[in-house]
Amino acid sequence: MLEPVRVLLEQVTSPFVTRTAREVGRQLREGTAADRLRHRLTARLATVALADIRDPGRWLLGVALPRWGCGHQDCETGIIWRTGAACELCAETVQDRFAARRREQRLEQGLCPQHGTRPGPSRHCADCELEAAVRLPARAPAPREPAGPNRCSCGGCGCVIFLTGRAVDTGLCKLCREEADARADVEPAAPAAPTVPGTCSGRDGESPCTRRALPTRSVCLTHRSWELDGEVA
Template identity: 65%
Template sequence: MNPQIYAVLEPVHLLLERVNSDFVVRQIARAVGRQLREGTDAERLHHRLTARFSKVMLSEIRDPGRWLLGVALPRWGCGFQDCEAGVLWSTGKDCEVCAEIVQDKTAARRHAQRIEQGLCPEHGTRPGPGGHCVDCVLDDAIRNPASAPAPAQREPEGPPRGSCGDCGARIVVVGRALEDGLCKLCREEAAALAAASAPAAAPRQAGPVTAEQQTCSGRDGTVPCGRKPLPFRNVCGVHRVQELAGEVA
């Protein structure tokens, strides 16, 4: 055997002596020589044999020749030649390619286990009542907000509701509100204005009317209100609504 090859095999000389077949010994020598010719350092091969032989018990190796050819000598790792069992020989750092391969295998194994258990392959959760994973639906809605169904607007129970066409207050659209779209106070104010603007049937004598009786006593900010008051009230419909709102509050 070539002295260089024999020196490389120094960590496993004990096993090499137990190989009874000269043919197997020549195969071992050829395997070492081939790796040396392909650029593998003798130190690297020496380290590989030392590391792998240290991880087994001598009693566990039943066929030394087969173990040397099939376990001790082959390079373990990815397609990157500098990778030595997941570690880069030149730098001593972990091989990123091998790390990704391990992660992919772990993910594939977990994916298969979840499918067997009837779980979501992505999140590992039980499907919802609709047969879909709630987390998957949420993730899809986040990625594609336009495709997410808009929540249905809940219609209030009871009679239809709307807004007064004059003051804008929320009203229940029933009765006369279906015809004029006004709240009660605005309807009364409109009726009073209509009655005041209608021509009188006959002239009548009336005493002097004060400004307080002709206009609302309320104020819009700092400006006196110019609207007519409601019948039997000293304020108009708008200020009456404000008074009622203050009483409720």
């Protein structure tokens, strides 16, 4: 497993050899595969010249053996070890860092941090003004609930009204009361059912006739018919 860095191990003093062996054993106990460690050492050594490694022991412990990647245990320098696919978390981190650096550079150059264009007299670039023009209007805030014992919502339009005068009985604002009164004047009232006892149930063509009521029975003076218990004989 340590064959790729054997040339460096020969240059390391005994304390660093012991620490390197302990680090390798710790990673193996935590589930890191031996071929994964071997691949990591080979890849790290391929990115540096041997002449540039001044302290082999520190390089092995600080550069060659540590796992690089995100919090995903299977991530190996931005690559998922088991599948070989790119790590999405690492890709998002790289994009966020790139966007932050680009924003800082644009701010230093006096450009729009979002579009990278020169702002106009309004301190906004043309793209920002266009987006603001076509942006949908914000939704109106929901009406607040009436507070206090002397306030309520109108039953017609929902506006907040004070419970005074006719509003106490109707629960409507002035405009809604006027509209209700206007509709009541226009709409014809339904004919009321006869409630006076002694009215003849027969009709002479236009209106009920009148009769004289008796204690047990009544007779219709117009139709000359008897009525028993509310029914015309």
